[in-house]
C-alpha cells in the first residue's frame with residue numbers, strides 16, 4: 001500500500017477548490033463549537049482534511065437563508081436560471097481534473113473513473129438547466145361556460161438532500177440540478193466519508209452566480225441529527241435521499257410527522273441473467289462493467305449473476321479470465337482499474353459473503369482474499385445457491401456470484417424474489433425471449449444486452465423497497481414542483 005501521505009492541495013491546479021469549512025447562507029463557516037471530523041483517503045489510511053462538524057443550529061440557519069433566497073430565485077425566468085446553471089456546468093467541466101482528484105482522494109475510485117463521475121454529475125446540471133425552460137402548465141376545457149381552468153407548476157420549496165459516499169459528486173447534482181432549475185432552495189448534507197467533493201461543488205456554484213443563501217452544503221458527522229433537522233424543520237418542503245433502504249425507512253418514518261414529500265433512491269440487488277442464446281463475450285463485457293464499476297460499490301451493480309446451464313462453465317471461465325486482468329491499487333496510480341473499498345466494514349461484508357458461499361459448497365474461481373488495507377481481490381465464485389447471503393443481501397463490493405438455472409420461467413421467478421427492484425440486466429438474442437423477460441422483470445430499470453444503464457436523459461429509480469420517484473430525464477424535475485389548479489370565473 002502506498003504510505004505516501006496525500007498532500008491533496010499539491011495535486012490541484014486550483015487549490016481553492018479544496019474547502020474544509022461548510023458553505024452556509026452564502027458564507028464559508030466553521031462549526032459554532034469549532035469541532036471538525038476527519039476525512040480519510042481509503043487507499044492510504046491517512047487523514048487528508050479536517051472538515052467543519054456542524055450541528056442542527058447551523059443547519060437551521062442554512063435552511064432559513066435558503067427559504068429567504070428562494071423568493072427572488074423562483075421569480076427569475078427559467079431562462080435566467082438556465083444561464084447560471086450553464087455557467088455552473090461549464091465550470092465543473094473546466095475543473096474536471098481537480099474535481100476528479102478531490103473525489104479520488106476521499107473516495108478511492110481510480111482517477112479516470114472519478115473524472116468520468118464529474119462529467120456524469122455535470123450532465124445533470126446541464127440537463128436540468130435546459131429543463132428549467134420547459135416547465136409547462138396546462139389549460140383544461142372548462143366544465144362550465146363561465147369557467148376557465150389552468151394548471152401551473154411552481155417550485156415545491158426548500159429541498160433537503162442526504163447523499164452517500166459512493167458517488168460524492170453525481171448523487172448531489174442529480175438532486176440539486178432539478179431542485180435549482182425548478183426554482184427551489186437546496187440544503188445538502190453529504191456523507192461524512194466524502195464531503196470535499198460537495199464543498200468543491202459549492203465553490204463553483206458561488207462562482208457561477210447561484211445566489212448567496214439559496215444553495216448550502218452542511219457538513220457533519222452527526223448524520224442522524226441532521227436528518228432530524230431536515231424532517232422537523234417546517235421550512236423544508238421536500239426531502240431527497242440516496243442510500244440504503246434501511247436508512248430510507250428511518251427517514252420516511254421521521255418525514256411522516258410533517259407529511260414531508262420524499263424522493264428515495266435506495267438499495268438494490270440486481271440480477272444479471274445470461275441465457276444460452278446470449279453472445280457470451282458481450283455478456284462478459286457487460287458483467288464486468290456492471291459488477292466491477294466503482295469496485296462493485298454502486299446500487300445498480302450486478303449482485304446475482306444467473307447463467308443458463310448450457311453456457312455456465314464457458315461463461316464462468318471467460319468471466320474469470322476478464323476479472324484476472326483487473327488491476328487493484330491506489331486510484332492515483334496509472335493503469336489501476338480497481339481502488340479500495342470505502343471502510344473496514346465494507347471489506348468484512350465481502351469476506352462474509354464469500355465465506356458463506358464456501359460454507360455452502362460453492363467454489364472460488366478467482367480472487368477471494370483481501371489484500372493490504374481496504375483493498376480486495378476481484379472475485380468470482382461458482383456453485384452459488386438461493387439460500388446463501390449473496391442471494392438476498394447487497395454485497396456492495398467486487399464479488400461476482402454465479403447461480404446456475406435451467407428455464408426462462410425459473411430465472412424470472414428467482415430474479416424477482418427480492419424486496420428490491422432497482423436495476424436488472426439480461427443477455428439474449430431471441431426477440432420473443434427478450435420481450436417476455438424485459439416485461440417480466442419487476443424492476444425500475446432493465447438493461448438488455450448492456451451492463452451500463454446510467455444517463456441523465458433517462459429516468460433512474462426503483463420499485464418495491466428500492467425507492468420512490470425518479471431522478472434524471474424530463475420526469476426528474478416533477479418531484480421538485482407542485483401543481484396548482486386555477487379555476488377562473490369570468
Ligand SMILES: NC(=O)C1=CN([C@@H]2O[C@H](COP(=O)(O)OP(=O)(O)OC[C@H]3O[C@@H](n4cnc5c(N)ncnc54)[C@H](OP(=O)(O)O)[C@@H]3O)[C@@H](O)[C@H]2O)C=CC1
Pocket residue numbers: 162163164165166189190191192193220221223224225226227228242243244245247248250251265266267268298299394396422466467
Ligand atoms: N439507489 C441508489 O441510487 C443508491 C443506493 N445506495 C445504497 O446505499 C448503501 C450504501 O451506501 P451507504 O452510504 O452505506 O448508505 P447509508 O444509507 O448508510 O448512508 C447514506 C447516507 O445517509 C446518511 N445517514 C445514515 N444514517 C442516517 C440517519 N439516521 N439519518 C440521516 N442520514 C443518515 C449517511 O451519512 P454517514 O455516511 O455520514 O453516516 C450517508 O450520507 C447501499 O445499500 C446502496 O445500495 C447507495 C447509492 C445510490
Ligand SMILES: O=C(O)[C@H](O)CS(=O)(=O)O
Pocket residue numbers: 166167170171242297298299300454460
Ligand atoms: O449511487 C449509485 O449507485 C448510483 O445511483 C449509480 S449510477 O447512477 O452512477 O449508475
